[in-house]
Amino acid sequence: MARKIDYSALLFAAWFISFSIAVQHDSSVQRSFIIDYDNNTFLKDGQPFQYISGSIHYFRLLPDSWDDRLAKMRAAGLNAVQIYVPWNFHMPRPGQHRFTGSADLDLFLALAQKHDLLAIVRAGPYICAEWDFGGLPAWLLQRNASIVMRSSDPQFLAAVDEWMAVLLPIIARRLYSSGGNVIMVQLENEYGSTGQCDLAYIRHLYQLGRRYLGNQTVLFSTDNTLTCVAKERQFYATIDFGVDGTRSLKDTFAPLRALQPKGPLVNSEYYAGWLDHWSSPHVRVGAQLVADGLARMLAYGVNVNIYMFFGGTNFGYWNGANSPPFEPQPTSYDYDAPIAENGDTRYKYQLIRQVIKDATGRQPSPVPRNSSASSFGRVKLQRLASLLGNLDSLIVNRLDGKLPVTMESLGQFQGFALYGTQISEDFEAVAPSLTSSYSLRVEKVRDFVYAFASSNSKPSLGQFLGFISYAESAAVLNFTASDLSSIRNIWLLVENCGHVNSGPDIQGNVKGILGQVTLNGAPLYGWRSYSLDFDRLAAKLPYAKRLAASGEPQAAQASLYMGRLILDKNSLTDTYANLSTFCKGQLWINGFNLGRYWPCAGPQVTLYVPRAVLREGSNSVAVLELLQAPCLSDSSCKIDFLREPDVGFRSKSVADSADSLTYRGKSAVPSSADQLPTVDDERI
Structure with a gap:
């Protein structure tokens, strides 16, 4: 049997440690975490404090591994962890709340506190994170495909209010001032990059934060486009940058200082790696470059969060996609992070650990042994059998109409949907030029189409006609058939390759067949749209x-x-x-x-x-x-x-030149990898 985790025992142990810390703390000093603007620092319990954090996404690994990853983060010398909270992961359908298993946020925060790690929580409602729909629930699109995401659209705000009324009280119980370990909370994320500046929306989020988290909690924003949220002077403004930004920290922080002259400097995402896309090389970021940049920031007094310190895995269908152009991320979110996808510590980890030790003068705890992997x-x-010859075991919902409907209208928020139509017997009269050569055109589709033809009106697959990739400019399939009766029915299996997680295309981000389908120029009507559950x-x-x-x-x-x-x-x-x-x-x-x-x-x-x-x-x-x-x-x-992974290590690797990494959604790689330093992926 798979190993069972005694969650109650883990939670009790974490609670007991939290309680003990609170009791042992000098009662004359109230637990507090605030900003000292005059001295450009954070104050933790009245003392200057510089946090050195690492990003980990609890939803990208199984709870069985949480303790190991947190122990390794603490052993690296980190004193904090930064997490996102994905709305869609915790609320997969309206009114359904998941806070158990991999969604047990409270347990994860308790385990972090057990390892003496403070927590920085990026609570959304939008997170990006290369996660499906940037953490937004796709059921919003079922309600109204025209809803304006990340705005003061009343429908969006009503859903946000409902979600935050569930989430923020959980975070409030874990605030540092209440005996927990949460020191800072971010609402929204990199909002300036949307091109929007809906101040009513930003102010609404701020008011939600204050209502549930109190007036003393540090509420912050992360943004490099400082033309909207930072000018409001409500959220404490932070920025994010990679190795290149560490070469002249005064210049890097100058735009922020122009708007926020005082307060501690924060890099909320220091890129120790980078994201991958299907059909592109695995991106590698030089370990020594990362370590040197970290050393410069710590010496300059910057509070740093290393993104990602552990990346993890997009199990199931949870990967997101950047757009435009549409570029879905793969299953592995290894990110070339200091801790590999399976929890192994890399050479990059060793260098970072030494930098933190030198900067703080503190001897870190011993590094836990790497987990063993086996070749079986x-x-x-x-x-x-053919999958779609067995649709009775797959179909969850069906809608019939003149035209296909979106996946979201079917209640299909991830995975696959099937669309079928019957070619009328008088089709040859409609398209007299019909011969043994056929052209199937799908006007607009998201994202990947597998086309079949059959003579049977019951969902089944006969002849495979081909596929239409999201990377193709024209959604057209040309094929041949011996006679029209053999293709009396057209079946289109559509794969949602991940909702867009950043950029303007996050709006109206529905999936499925969105336009007209024609055969040899004649429109096809009378569609049956099916939602499918492959997991079942x-x-x-x-x-x-x-x-x-x-x-x-x-x-x-x-x-x-x-x-x-x-x-x-x-x-x-x-x-x-x-x-x-x-x-x-x-x-x-x-x-x-x-x-x-x-x-x-x-x-x-x-x-x-x-x-x-x-x-x-x-x-x-x-x-x-x-x-x-x-x-x-x-x-x-x-x-x-x-025993060993291959997430692209054996393809042409790309090390990081300082200029190679830009904002997500506009990622680039160096034009010539030959001029870059050798990457050492040695594990310790």
Whole structure:
């Protein structure tokens, strides 16, 4: 069985430590964390304080690993952690609140306090974070696709108020002044980069913060476009920058000082790594460059948060996407961080630890040992059946209409939706030029389309017509068929590759088929739109003798493959699933959705498999392959479970020149990697 976590014991231990600290504290000095503007510093319990923080996203790893990552962050010399709170992760549907398992925010904050780490909470409602929709819930689009996000739109504010009434009291109980460890809270994030300046919205958030968190809590903003929020002088303004900004800190902070002449200097996101996109090289940031920049900031008195100190994983469908152009992030959020995706400390970690030790004069605690990972060898798979020949096990909702509807209208906020239409018998009269050559045009679609044709009006797949990638300029498929009756029905499987997480395209960010579909120029009407739940089907696979077979030939694409990984109780360690023999799809182990794979595009080849999803004995392995049919012969139908990851390390790596990293959504890499320093990814 997978390891069980005694959450009640962990929570009690963390509470007890918090209580002990509060009791032992000198009763003559009230616990406080405030800003001393005159001396340009924070004051913690009346004493000057410089925080050295690292970003970690509790929702990008399983609770089984929280304690290990926090212990390693403290052992690096950090005295604080910075977290985001994703609204959509905690409130997946209206009125549904999740605060257990990976969503147990209160437990995570308690564990951080157990490790003597203060907490800086970036509470949203928008966070970016390369997370689906920047943390906003896609069900807002189901209510009204025209709702103006991050604004004083009454519908948006009403939803924000409802959410903050749940979230902020949880944070309030963990405030430093109340015996907890939360010293600062951010509402919104990098708002100046939207191009909006809805001051009514910003003031509303500030009032919410004060209502629930009191007048003494430090409320701050993070922004490099200081033309809106910073000018309000309500939130304490901070900025973010990478290595390049550390070369002349006076110049870097000059625009902020022009608006905020006094107070402590803060870099809320010091980039120790960078994000990846599918079809682009894995980005690497030089360890020595990061360490040197950190040393300069600490000597200058800057309060620093290292982003990311631990990146983690976009399990399931939680990755976001930058736009324009549309560029979804891969499953791994390794970020070339000091702590790797599986929790291993890197050479970069070692250098940072030494810098902090030299700057503070404090001996950090010993570094916990790295977790072991194992190679479990090869697991053979077999093709069970075409996926969409088994839609009875997938369909959650259906809407019929003249035109397709958005995924959000179906209540499908992640994953896949299916659209089907029947070609009328008089179609040849409508399109007399129809021959054996066909042109299927989808006017507007988000994001990735897999097209099929069948003679059956019941949802099933016969001939695979091809795919339309979000990277293509024209959403057109040209194909041939022997006669029209063989393509009496058109089926379009649409994959939501991640809602846009930053930039102007966050508005109206709906998914699915958004425009007209034509065949040889003639419009197709009468669409059946289906929402699908692949997770539910994957969970049933271990108990199914065989998926139902369709009465007509099925396309090999969009098929499910099944295998079993047998482990003894001494083999329950992390591992990596190598999907290099597949092309694009999704992987589940024991019903847990490990995320998207796409080695055909790269840079990521392996998927991280945490030990917590594994169990003694038989482990079910389910693969949904969408583009290829690699397993029609048993010899090639396999997954190798490896000891080492490949998230792009073996592709052309890119080290950081100081000028190579810009604001998210406009990321760039150096034009010539040959002129850059060698990157050392050695682990300790």
